[in-house]
Amino acid sequence: MGGYSRFESKRGSMIRIEGLSKRFGQTVAVENLWLEIAPGELFGFLGPNGAGKTTTIRLLTGLISPSSGRAWVAGHPLGEDDTELRRQVGILTEAPGLYDTLSAERNLAFFAELYGVADIAGQVERYLRLLGLWNRRSEPTATFSRGMRQKLAIARALLHEPRVLFLDEPTTGLDPEAAHLVRDFVEGLKGEGRTIFICTHNLDEADRLCDRVGVFNTRLLALDAPAALRRQVFGRTVVFHLAQLEPAYRETVAAFPFVKSVETVDSKLVVTLDDPESENPALITALVEAGARLQFVGELRRSLEDVYLHLLNQADPGGSRPGEPGS
Amino acid sequence: MRRAWTIVRKEWAEIFKNRFVLFTVAFLPMLLTAIPLAILYVTGSQSDLGGLIADDLPRNFSQICEELDGAACAQYFLVSQFLLLFMLMPLAIPITIASYSIIGEKTRRTLEPVLATPITTVELLAGKAAAAVIPAVLVTWIAFGVFLLGSALLAVEPAVLSRLTDPLWLTAVLVVGPLLALAAVSVAVMVSSRSSDPRVAEQLSMLVILPLLALFFGQISGLILLNQKLILWMALVLSVIDAGLLAFSVQLFERETILTRWK
Numbered sequence: 295m296g297g298y299s300r301f302e303s304k305r306g307s308m309i310r311i312e313g314l315s316k317r318f319g320q321t322v323a324v325e326n327l328w329l330e331i332a333p334g335e336l337f338g339f340l341g342p343n344g345a346g347k348t349t350t351i352r353l354l355t356g357l358i359s360p361s362s363g364r365a366w367v368a369g370h371p372l373g374e375d376d377t378e379l380r381r382q383v384g385i386l387t388e389a390p391g392l393y394d395t396l397s398a399e400r401n402l403a404f405f406a407e408l409y410g411v412a413d414i415a416g417q418v419e420r421y422l423r424l425l426g427l428w429n430r431r432s433e434p435t436a437t438f439s440r441g442m443r444q445k446l447a448i449a450r451a452l453l454h455e456p457r458v459l460f461l462d463e464p465t466t467g468l469d470p471e472a473a474h475l476v477r478d479f480v481e482g483l484k485g486e487g488r489t490i491f492i493c494t495h496n497l498d499e500a501d502r503l504c505d506r507v508g509v510f511n512t513r514l515l516a517l518d519a520p521a522a523l524r525r526q527v528f529g530r531t532v533v534f535h536l537a538q539l540e541p542a543y544r545e546t547v548a549a550f551p552f553v554k555s556v557e558t559v560d561s562k563l564v565v566t567l568d569d570p571e572s573e574n575p576a577l578i579t580a581l582v583e584a585g586a587r588l589q590f591v592g593e594l595r596r597s598l599e600d601v602y603l604h605l606l607n608q609a610d611p612g613g614s615r616p617g618e619p620g621s
Numbered sequence: 622m623r624r625a626w627t628i629v630r631k632e633w634a635e636i637f638k639n640r641f642v643l644f645t646v647a648f649l650p651m652l653l654t655a656i657p658l659a660i661l662y663v664t665g666s667q668s669d670l671g672g673l674i675a676d677d678l679p680r681n682f683s684q685i686c687e688e689l690d691g692a693a694c695a696q697y698f699l700v701s702q703f704l705l706l707f708m709l710m711p712l713a714i715p716i717t718i719a720s721y722s723i724i725g726e727k728t729r730r731t732l733e734p735v736l737a738t739p740i741t742t743v744e745l746l747a748g749k750a751a752a753a754v755i756p757a758v759l760v761t762w763i764a765f766g767v768f769l770l771g772s773a774l775l776a777v778e779p780a781v782l783s784r785l786t787d788p789l790w791l792t793a794v795l796v797v798g799p800l801l802a803l804a805a806v807s808v809a810v811m812v813s814s815r816s817s818d819p820r821v822a823e824q825l826s827m828l829v830i831l832p833l834l835a836l837f838f839g840q841i842s843g844l845i846l847l848n849q850k851l852i853l854w855m856a857l858v859l860s861v862i863d864a865g866l867l868a869f870s871v872q873l874f875e876r877e878t879i880l881t882r883w884k
Contacts, residue, residue, distance in 0.1 A: 318881065349881075355737055358877040377739045385737045389730040393631070395638045400631075407627040408738035450734065 307366075308333040308458055308489040309354065314363035316349050323349040325513040327363070331506075333457075336480070336490045338504035338520075340497065340602055345511045347493040348388055351460045354491070355385050368457045368489075381409065384451035386461045390443040394436035398427055398446050401435055402453060409454035421449035425479065441472025448479065459483065461492040465499060477503060501598040515605045520598050525568075527601045529554050531594035532570045534563040534577070537587035546584045547577055564594065624740045628748025629755070636718060636752070645717055646756060650710055650764035657703040657768060661775035664696045693781050700772075700785065705837045705847070707768070707794045710761040711802035712830055715753035719809035720822040722749040723879070728819070733880055742874050746814075746867070750806045758799045765794050789849045797852060800859035805829040807866035814874045 309331040316324040323346040331337045341347050352358045354367050356376030365372045368382040392401050399418055406414040422428040425445040435443060444464065451459060464480065465473035477499060484490060484503075494500050500507050501520045509515045509523075518526055536543065539561040547565055548556045552573050554566040563581075567573045570593060581588060636642050686694035726732035735745070769786060776782050809826035816822040839845035 352880065357733070357736055357880055377741060380737060380739045383737075385734070387730070387733045387737070389733075391729070391731040391734045393635060393731055394729070395635055396631075400634060404627065404631045405734065405738065408624055408735065408740050410739065447734075 306332055308335070309337075309365070309367050309491065311354075311365040312363055314350075314353060314365050315361050316346070316353055316358070317361045322512055324353065324360075327510075327514055329508065329514065329517070331489060331491065333489055334484070334487045335505050336484045336492065336503055338500035338507035339491060339493045339510055340495065340500055340507050340598075341493075341510040342495065342606065347510060348462055350510070351385065351462050351491070351493060355383050355460055356380050381454065382457050384454065384456035384459045386444075386447050386451045386459075386464055388462045390447035392435040392438075392443055392446060392450075395434055397432050398422060398435055398438070399431040401446065402450055405450045406453045411454050417453050417455075421452055425449050426475075439472075441468050441475070444468060444472065444476060445479075448476065452483075456488070458489045458491065461490065461494075463494055464492065465494070465496055473499075497598040497602055507598070509602055509605045511606060511609055515609055516601075520601075523601050524596045524598070527604055528596045529566040529568060530570050531596065532565050532567055532574060532577075533592050533594050534565065534581065534586075534588060535590040535592075536561050536563065536581075537589055539563070540584075540586070543581060543584060543586050546580050546586075550577065550580070553577075622744060622747060624738075624744040625748035625751065628740075628745060629752045632718075632722070632749065632752030633756070636756075642718065646714055646760060649714055650760050653703070653706040653710055654764040654768050654771075656706070657700045658771040658775065660699050660703065661696060661772060664692075664699060665775050665777050689780055689784065690778075693776075693778050696777050697781050697784050700781075701790075701847075702837075702841050704785070704790055704793070705833070705840065707761060707765050707790075708798045708801055709830065709833055709837070710764065711754070711757040711798045712805045712833060714757035714760060715802055715806050716809050716826045716829070717823060718756075719750065719753040719806040720813050720826040721819050722753065722810055723813040723874075724816065724819045724822055727817075727879060736876055736880065742871050742876070746810055746870055746874060749810050750803065750867070753806045753809070754799065754802045757802050761794065761798055761802075789847070789852055792849070792852045792856065793847075796856050797859065800856060800863055801833065803863045804859060804866055807863065807870050811866070811870040811873055814870070814879065 307330040309329065311327050311329040314324060314327040315322070325346075327350065339347050339350065349358070353360050353372065354365060356372060356379045359373055367379055370379040370382060372379065393404070396404070399422065402418040402421065403414055406417055411417050419428065422431050425448065427442060427446060427449070430438070430442070435446060438446065448461070448464065451461075461480065465476050468476060473496075480490065480492070481503060492500070492504065504520060506517065506519050507523060508517045516523055516526065534547075539558060543563060544556055544558055547553055547563055550573070552567060552569075554568070556566075557564040565577065574591065578588060578591065686697060689697055723732070726735065769782070772782050772785050776785075805826070808829045809822070812825045813819075813822045816825065836845060836847075840847050845851075
């Protein structure tokens with residue numbers, strides 16, 4: 295505890311994970327995870343089904359014990375006082391897990407009591423209103439749509455005003471309107487300064503919401519802000535649209551030392567650069583001097599999905615681990 | 622233990638919305654109260670019992686009857702065999718509720734959000750057990766009260782009623798019954814937290830009834846004579862067993878296994 299406090303004041307982390315691993319028999323669910331998440335950060339944990347994302351959330355909420363490694367969440371070390379740790383965190387589980395025969399209000403009141411909320415009625419009303427469920431508060435949750443159930447489960451995770459919120463696939467299975475509403479709500483929570491750890495395989499959602507993302511498949515494959523991750527994996531790609539492509543143009547461009555790669559697609563030159571803003575003018579000048587008729591220059595936007603798929607395909611079990619000291 | 626009470630109230634809110642569960646809670650007490658009352662009615666209305674004298678009765682009758690005369694003795698002997706059922710009631714009624722308590726939450730996927738709260742295992746299991754025991758004990762006591770009221774009307778003489786309310790039966794129904802209920806529920810909760818199928822849990826939990834059935838048939842056959850001393854010993858032993866079972870059920874409750882292995 296004291297160690298974490300020193301760490302928190304020095305490094306400003308709300309979640310700190312040091313070499314966390316979890317094995318179930320011979321199966322490795324989480325391998326040597328190193329990660330730090332700052333207060334108020336919205337962190338996206340991306341990975342395919344079975345990657346160990348839910349296991350990681352269960353580890354960090356004190357629901358299960360690690361096989362090895364250490365972690366601190368909101369200043370509480372895992373495995374020392376998990377009851378107190380659970381007071382500080384909120385969790386949206388993979389399934390909403392509501393009591394179908396009970397009303398929305400009764401469901402929330404039950405959890406508010408378990409969390410020891412002082413003003414139960416006030417908090418229940420606040421979150422039912424915030425999530426647009428106040429008018430349906432007396433109805434059994436069995437009558438709720440999937441989106442409403444998910445919203446109610448999010449309200450449940452927030453009743454005790456946790457410092458850290460874990461959201462496991464918050465928009466999976468929701469229609470676009472409900473997913474949009476949930477996303478907006480999560481964005482609003484970020485504005486309140488909460489630390490949010492969100493597991494998702496909705497990459498567009500992660501790209502829009504998250505300050506940083508970690509691509510995870512049993513172990514952490516990459517970790518950075520979405521834009522930085524795109525650059526880290528693919529660099530920045532500039533497309534030169536030409537009226538006519540001559541083989542010499544490719545050689546003209548490839549001759550520049552800062553050009554990382556050049557491809558030709560139809561009448562286009564696809565060039566990977568580190569800093570297009572400063573490097574493009576030289577390329578444009580060279581191409582024009584070589585006789586090229588430039589029609590258009592634009593940047594190819596790689597999606598986070600491209601990055602994600604690239605990383606998963608390239609995953610090397612013996613590779614370095616981002617976040618691990620020395621990597 | 623404030624959170625245990627929260628669990629109790631939530632369980633009741635769910636249970637009492639289920640008519641089938643309500644029926645199972647109410648039906649057994651009604652049936653088991655009606656049987657001894659019917660015996661009192663039949664034996665009280667048979668005029669030939671009035672002429673019985675102590676020498677006409679089998680030896681085990683007079684062992685139980687003590688100072689009661691022939692007809693009152695016969696009536697008391699027959700009814701007392703069924704008074705054991707008032708100990709069976711709090712044991713049988715809550716098993717359905719208790720054996721479903723953990724598995725039910727798991728299959729409906731409501732258990733993980735509960736375990737993610739600051740609730741301790743002791744609070745959770747105590748709440749689950751109390752939610753099953755309290756209604757069963759209350760229903761049993763009400764049924765016993767109804768039985769005593771009926772006995773006041775149907776007994777051949779007041780001495781029968783005073784024997785039915787002597788410390789032996791009051792201890793049996795008011796003390797041993799709840800202790801038996803707690804034992805049964807602890808076993809059911811324990812099985813529920815280790816089994817992944819509600820049907821298996823209920824079937825295994827029902828085995829708890831066997832020792833009491835042995836007592837029931839032992840008394841009918843005359844092998845066991847239920848008396849104040851035996852009842853007090855039962856209460857003492859059951860108190861120890863209950864404490865052990867509760868502690869054991871907490872030990873057996875593995876959050877990690879329940880969350881990660883059950884499908």
